Amino acid sequence: MAIGSSSSDSRPNPTGPDPQSQREVKGANANKKIDPFVPRTDHNPRELRSWAKRTGFVSTFSYETTTSNDTATPTPASDLYNRAVDNNNDHRNGGSSPKIEIDPILGRTRQLNSRIEIEPESRPGNDDRGLGLRDESKKRIVGNDVLGAIPNKDEVGLNGTGNEPKKGEVNDFDHVGIEVYPSGEERIADEGWNNRQSGMRYGLRDNPGFALLMYYGLQHYLSLAGSLIFIPLIIVPAMGGTDRDTAEVISTMLLISGITTILHSYFGTRLPLVQGSSFVYLAPALVIINAREYRNLTEHKFRHIMRELQGAIIVGSLFQSILGVTGFMSLLLRLINPVVVAPTVAAVGLAFFSYGFPQAGSCVEISIPLILLVLIFTLYLRGISIFGHRIFQIYAVPLSVLMIWTYAFFLTAGGAYNYKGCSPDIPSSNILVDACRKHAYTMQHCRTDASDAWRTAAWVRIPYPLQWGVPIFHFRTSLIMIIVSLVASVDSVGTYHSTSLLVNSKPPTPRIVSRGIALEGFCSVLAGIWGCGTGSTTLTENVHTVNITKVASRRVVEIGAAFLILFSLIGKVGAILASIPQALAASILCFMWGLIVSLGLSTLQYSQTASFRNITIVGVSLFLGLTIPAYFQQYQPESSLILPSYFVPYAAASNGPVQTSSKQFDFAMNALMSLNMVVTLLVAFVLDSTVPGSRQERGVYIWSRAEDMATDTSLHADYSLPSKVSRFFC
Structure with missing residues (x-):
């Protein structure tokens, strides 16, 4: 019976598999x-x-x-x-x-x-x-x-x-x-700014070979030319400096940028980030330059103001270094997120809207073609690739400047700026005829031969510390730069996080971020000692450069920095750059400042952009960051009779509404409240810290843990100090 039963059970079921067993x-x-x-x-x-x-x-x-x-x-x-x-x-x-x-x-x-x-x-x-x-x-x-x-x-x-x-x-x-x-x-896929699918040609630790290192190093810094060389073209003439002074300051900036970039690559966060004169320091520098006591200086005006800037930058940078060394920056990281970083960085670019086209408009025949050309290269021709390189997107700024500069040369040679009886060498205050005064202004801003930097600059010149004299230290200017160093630190934190994701690496640990901020403070101290006029910090535009070149190798950045050091020793290089017409420089800065605004707002992608909380905080902080400084800048308009219109917003420190018994405190508070980025950071920080919101909604930056450095080999290789150096640090 058992065998028969087994045989009966083994026969196929004509009705198919049992539904229960199938389930x-x-x-x-x-x-x-x-x-x-x-x-x-x-x-x-x-x-x-x-x-x-x-x-x-x-x-x-x-x-x-x-x-x-x-x-x-x-x-x-x-x-x-x-x-x-x-x-x-x-x-x-x-x-x-x-x-x-x-x-x-x-x-x-x-x-x-x-x-x-x-x-x-x-x-x-x-x-x-x-x-x-x-x-x-x-x-x-x-x-x-x-x-x-x-x-x-x-x-x-x-x-x-x-x-x-x-x-x-x-x-x-x-x-x-x-x-x-x-x-x-x-x-x-567009392969634009937000393309996360496209990989890097060379990763963080890759070495493409000597020849390619040379090429990519030059390429990296050429794409950043607008951020590296145009600040002296603004501040040195405003300080009463000569064309030779402008050339020497440019050479000094190139030297400090090369040295500090190499230092950051070895001892900072070790991300492929370029250090240089940041636009974060430009607005406060202009505020100090346009102080009331400096307006009537005639003898050694440039050197006196430069020494004042040096002292303020050194004090503010020491505060930034202490912020990183003591670990206090690690505590601030808990309160810094995209909702705070985005409007702050955007305000850095928006702060110069009163300078951009008002200065460029002195030569519309140069400025408008330049703005249009750089936009065409950046937006309309960005997809064109020649030998595998998108040259119009990568070299948009240097190509545009070179082409329009050549165009301006032909205008000058053809007599477009020749006015009978008028000379650009005569100061405007000594010209009696109003028409000739206007023509002299046009010639100074448009002619390609208006600068005598090439004739006066030496072929070889080594920038040295304290070349402008011993720094001057005042409480009022030092307090301004201390607060500005906080803004620069917030800017750098956002750049660190964005770059780490862009190069497909884990975010650094809070200790590494603090190490980078401390080193940035030290680098700004060097900039103050050498006399650059501004501090040295991480360039936000570097994120855009890494994204479009697809080269994230730190070796490439180091080789490019070595080129900068070499060029800084050749005085004629600085002279050529100092000869760029001011209208042309202002035109390209209109694009650069707009790029900073877009890079700042792009950090909102790490938060919930559809959140009413977030968009309200960003919008209100940006608006108040523009309108509150406008109130301080327009409080006493008598400065408009003395200064050019594009410098009036930076004269509020001496004429602001804050009036107490301490003139030093009044100057500092009026100056700080007239800075768009400071007010924007303050409003965004307070609102984000007090308005309820989840960590995901706010997009809080998630940094790697300290214990991950010991267990994660890739994290250790990306951020750890060189072996010969790390043993000296605990």
Whole structure:
């Protein structure tokens, strides 16, 4: 009977498999945990960890539905598989449409049962493959059929990798770059500012070889030319300096920028960041330059004001170094986030709207073509590639300046600025005829031969410390620069975080950030001792340069810095740059300041941009950061009778509404409240710290932990000090 029963049970069932057993098998398969195909030991910046979630990054790959609460947890892989299989079966059986979920970041709907993109496995190394970046030419899309059932071993599972496509097969997605934005939308990759899919040509620790190092080093600094050389063209003439003084200050800035960049590459955050004269220090420098007691100076005016700036910069920079060395910067990092950084950096660029085109408008035949040309190169011709390099996007500023400078030379040689009886060499105060006074102003700003820097500059000159004299220290100017150093630190923190994500590295630890801020303070002390007129800090525009060149190697930045040091010793190089017409310089600065505004606002991508809380804080802080300084700047307009119109906003320190018994305190407070970036930072900081909001909503920067340095080899290699230096530090 037992044998007969067994034979009877083994006969095939004509009605098919038992439904109950079929459901049990399917349930077992669905709940079965799928292990990764290859264990991942290196860091993948696209892997959704806590720092990515809390900085506003939402991926369509993991189908996360986290809310703004800090307690949100990712969906387990088993649940993800079950939901994908169930949705697939619903489609096959004519079930209802898939559930529509709401994107927690932007409030847009997205469909759960969408195609899933399988990323290639991670490989060791520091190139784009090792960083886990996808190769656009080998992108594979897995549809519902694969998720529902795996007919053979060659198909691809949810966490596995499959065979290469058979020869002759054509995949539509092999020829299209898909950009997955935080909103969950799929768009054609633009390779613009926000393109996270495109990898770097050279990573942080890559060495492309000597020849390419030379090329990329020059390329990196040429793309930053507008930020490195144009500040002296503004401040030196305002200080009463000669064309030779302008050339010498430019050479000094090149030297300090080269030295401080190398120092930061070895002892700072070690990110590929260029140090230089920042626009953060330009507005406070102009405020000090236009103080009432300096307006009537005639003898040694340039040297006296430069020594005043040197003393203020040294004191403010020492405060910044103490901020980093003592670890107090690590405490401030908890309060610094994109909602504070974005309006502050944007206010740095907006602060010069009264200088930009009013100064450039003196020669509209030069300024308008230059602005149009740099916009055409940057926006309309950015996709044109020559020998694999997008030269119009990378060299937009130097190409535009060179072409329009040549055009201005032909205008000058053709007599466009020749006015009978008028000479640009005669001071405007000595010209009696109003028409001739206007023509003299035009000639000074438009003619390419108006500067005598080339004739007076030496061929070889080595900038040296205290070359303008012993610094002068006053409480009022020192207090201004102390507050400005805080603004520079906030600016640098945002740049550190953005650059670390851009080069596909983990964010640095708070200790590394503090180390970078401390070194920036030391570098600004060097700038004060040498007499650059402004402090030396991380250039925000460097983020844009790394993004468009796709070169993130710190060796490239170091070689470029060595070139700057070499050029600084050749006096004629500074003389050539000092010969740029002022109208041309103001025109290109209109673009550079606008770029700073856009880079500042772009940091909002790490927060919830659709949050009413965030957009209100940013909007109110920006508006108050413009209108409150305007009140201080226009309080007593008698300065408008003495100063040029574009310098009137920087004369509020001597004429502001704050009037107490202390003249030093009055000067400092009126100056600080007339600075757009200071007021914007104050308003944004107070509002963001007091208005309730979750960490994810605010986009709080998530930094790496200190213990990760000992366990994560990639983090240690990216940020640790050189071995010969690290043993001297605890």
